[in-house]
Amino acid sequence: MKFVDLLDRTIKKNNSLLCVGLDVDVERIPKDIPAGKNIIFDFTRRIIDQTNELVCAYKPNSAFYERYGLVGIEALLKTIEYAHKFDIPVILDAKRGDIGHSSEAYAQAAFQYLKADAITVSPYMGADSIEPFTRHEDKGVFILCLTSNPGSADLQTGLPHPLYLTVAEKVKQWNVRGNCGVVVGATKPDQLKEVHDIVGDLPILIPGVGAQGGDLALSVKYGGKRAIINASRSIIYAADPKAEAEKLRTEINQCR
Amino acid sequence: MKFVDLLDRTIKKNNSLLCVGLDVDVERIPKDIPAGKNIIFDFTRRIIDQTNELVCAYKPNSAFYERYGLVGIEALLKTIEYAHKFDIPVILDAKRGDIGHSSEAYAQAAFQYLKADAITVSPYMGADSIEPFTRHEDKGVFILCLTSNPGSADLQTGLPHPLYLTVAEKVKQWNVRGNCGVVVGATKPDQLKEVHDIVGDLPILIPGVGAQGGDLALSVKYGGKRAIINASRSIIYAADPKAEAEKLRTEINQCR
Numbered sequence: 348m349k350f351v352d353l354l355d356r357t358i359k360k361n362n363s364l365l366c367v368g369l370d371v372d373v374e375r376i377p378k379d380i381p382a383g384k385n386i387i388f389d390f391t392r393r394i395i396d397q398t399n400e401l402v403c404a405y406k407p408n409s410a411f412y413e414r415y416g417l418v419g420i421e422a423l424l425k426t427i428e429y430a431h432k433f434d435i436p437v438i439l440d441a442k443r444g445d446i447g448h449s450s451e452a453y454a455q456a457a458f459q460y461l462k463a464d465a466i467t468v469s470p471y472m473g474a475d476s477i478e479p480f481t482r483h484e485d486k487g488v489f490i491l492c493l494t495s496n497p498g499s500a501d502l503q504t505g506l507p508h509p510l511y512l513t514v515a516e517k518v519k520q521w522n523v524r525g526n527c528g529v530v531v532g533a534t535k536p537d538q539l540k541e542v543h544d545i546v547g548d549l550p551i552l553i554p555g556v557g558a559q560g561g562d563l564a565l566s567v568k569y570g571g572k573r574a575i576i577n578a579s580r581s582i583i584y585a586a587d588p589k590a591e592a593e594k595l596r597t598e599i600n601q602c603r
Numbered sequence: 604m605k606f607v608d609l610l611d612r613t614i615k616k617n618n619s620l621l622c623v624g625l626d627v628d629v630e631r632i633p634k635d636i637p638a639g640k641n642i643i644f645d646f647t648r649r650i651i652d653q654t655n656e657l658v659c660a661y662k663p664n665s666a667f668y669e670r671y672g673l674v675g676i677e678a679l680l681k682t683i684e685y686a687h688k689f690d691i692p693v694i695l696d697a698k699r700g701d702i703g704h705s706s707e708a709y710a711q712a713a714f715q716y717l718k719a720d721a722i723t724v725s726p727y728m729g730a731d732s733i734e735p736f737t738r739h740e741d742k743g744v745f746i747l748c749l750t751s752n753p754g755s756a757d758l759q760t761g762l763p764h765p766l767y768l769t770v771a772e773k774v775k776q777w778n779v780r781g782n783c784g785v786v787v788g789a790t791k792p793d794q795l796k797e798v799h800d801i802v803g804d805l806p807i808l809i810p811g812v813g814a815q816g817g818d819l820a821l822s823v824k825y826g827g828k829r830a831i832i833n834a835s836r837s838i839i840y841a842a843d844p845k846a847e848a849e850k851l852r853t854e855i856n857q858c859r
Contacts, residue, residue: 370705410701410708416680416716417673424672442701444725445666446752446815449626449696452666460672469700471727471747473754491727496702498729501773502766510758510766517757559702 350465350487350526353436354550354573358403364567364603365596366438367398368554368579369407369426373415375584387415387422390583392429397589398582399433401596404465406552406577409441427462438552438575439463442491444476451479458486465489467530467552470514477521484524487550490514492542495532495555504538511538515545528552533561533576540569548572556595557581567602606721606743606782609692610806610829614659620823620859621852622694623654624810624835625663625682629671631840643671643678646839648685653845654838655689657852660721662808662833665697683718694808694831695719698747699736700728706735714742721745723786723808726770733777740780743806746770748798751788751811760794767794771801784808789817789832796825804828812851813837823858 348356358364369391376390395405407426412419427437439461443453450468457466457480465487468480480488493503493511503511511531518527528550531539543551550573555561557578567574576599585591604612614620625647632646651661663682668675683693695717699709706724713722713736721743724736736744749759749767759767767787774783784806787795799807806829811817813834823830832855841847 408701408705408708410699410705410712413712414708414716416712417676420673420676440701440705442699442725442728443666445664445696445698446750449664449666452664452670456666456669456672460670469698469725469727471725471758472698472750472752473757473759475752475754477754494702494728496728496731498731498733501729502727502769503729506762506764506769508762513758513762 349485350436351550353464354403354487357435361400361403362600363401363403363596364574364576364599365402365592366404366406366552366575366577367394367402367582367592368440368577369394369405369583370411370579372411384418387412387419388425391422391426394583394588395429395433398592399435401592402435404436404438404575405430406438406440409439424461431462436464438465438467438487438489440467442467442469444469444472446472447475447479450476454480454483458483467491470517474521481521481524481526484526487526487528489528489530489550489552490518490521492518492529493531493535493538495534495559495561499532512541512545515542518546518549522549530554533563533566534559536562536565536569539566543569543571550575552577563598564602567599605741606692607806609720610659610743613691617656617659618856619657619659619852620830620832620855621658621848622660622662622808622831622833623650623658623838623848624696624833625650625661625839626667626835628667640674643668643675644681647678647682650839650844651685651689654848655691657845657848658691660692660694660831661686662694662696665695680717687718692720694721694723694743694745696723698723698725700725700732702728703731703735706732710736710739714739721784723747726773730773730777737777737780737782740782743782743784745784745786745806745808746774748774748785749787749791749794751790751815751817755788768797768801771798774802774805778805786810789819789822790815792818792821792825795822799825799827806831808833819854820858823855
């Protein structure tokens with residue numbers, strides 16, 4: 348099944364545009380989960396058990412698994428496999444991008460080894476760094492457009508014709524197989540509207556509504572029918588992740 | 604020891620600006636290395652045994668290890684450890700970059716878990732995506748500036764004030780701890796000169812002289828005293844990697 352169809356099906360089934368980011372920090376895992384080599388997966392499994400009827404996707408950030416080395420990668424593999432038991436698509440947040448044959452190796456790592464359904468990639472190296480990902484037609488490829496952090500002002504917005512608009516226009520060209528999406532931070536709703544006007548109803552991954560304080564209502568309004576609203580730490584480290592996810596899903600649906 | 608001092612020491616000791624890229628493709632590993640779970644490290648160990656007196660650095664590309672999953676990551680770990688037995692610095696070619704706490708997790712993966720001496724990063728997300736790497740003062744951080752691939756025309760060079768020049772100027776600002784470098788492809792020697800004029804004698808990692816057909820003489824001439832000339836496939840898959848590395852080192856030295 349193509350990523351976008353899997354996404355649409357899950358949006359409908361769970362009546363949700365909420366994506367839960369699985370950014371694991373062992374220091375913050377609840378104390379009742381026993382320490383040891385399975386702690387990461389024990390934690391993500393619990394989050395998935397609690398939230399799988401409330402989300403349209405999960406987004407593990409590769410960085411937080413890589414930092415634990417082999418143990419982390421094994422936990423990532425199991426986490427993705429476990430999300431699939433509930434038919435929830437998994438977006439690997441990896442922000443990869445390299446020359447052709449290296450990007451192809453990253454695509455193999457993400458799609459064939461880890462079995463992610465989609466990946467985030469950086470546009471800096473251009474078309475031939477993206478194509479090895481989009482070549483995998485059933486997989487989704489979210490291209491960084493305008494990010495939620497302060498440093499986005501350094502290259503993305505600081506030009507007469509802002510770079511994020513150039514990227515949005517490029518994504519339209521690069522979307523020859525219909526499997527591209529973009530990443531736009533919730534901290535910049537006006538620019539999100541501009542990007543949506545360019546890319547239309549491609550999936551837009553929108554991080555930054557939780558701990559980063561982005562604008563939820565405008566993100567949902569301007570993000571269109573495939574606005575994937577991501578929250579990570581504000582849900583997974585909440586005292587009651589299920590209640591927190593349910594609350595955010597409701598808030599999102601009130602803005603749709 | 605700071606990365607740049609380790610680099611300078613190795614350049615001097617081995618009289619070499621050659622960096623060998625360790626981009627492992629199991630399909631291309633010589634047939635006399637036995638198949639099995641150790642094949643990747645058995646191959647990189649042989650390359651390191653053959654070339655450690657001829658190089659200033661090794662550059663494993665993370666993509667080519669990640670695609671083999673746990674087995675690949677374990678081989679990468681062993682490869683870096685083995686290079687260190689010969690006191691050769693290792694630049695992890697990973698092209699990472701994310702918001703602050705995610706970049707910090709990538710930095711921990713690269714510097715603390717894998718024990719790389721330097722990393723390549725993407726500038727797309729700006730200052731606060733780079734700082735978590737440069738915060739590790741003894742480690743080197745090579746920021747993508749102008750890459751060697753055709754797609755570099757999409758964002759890096761296609762603007763009135765080309766983006767790679769903006770990046771080069773940013774790198775000067777970001778270099779508060781003196782541990783930044785840049786990546787500029789050997790396929791663009793005139794632009795390499797421009798970048799060198801901006802960043803001065805920061806280390807410049809220059810891929811693209813081998814299989815990609817970049818200009819060796821001009822790369823050495825314009826790259827300055829820390830022009831790190833990388834060749835990967837043209838050396839590691841040569842019939843005689845040692846002879847090939849020796850030949851390239853000599854060619855580089857004739858241009859210095």
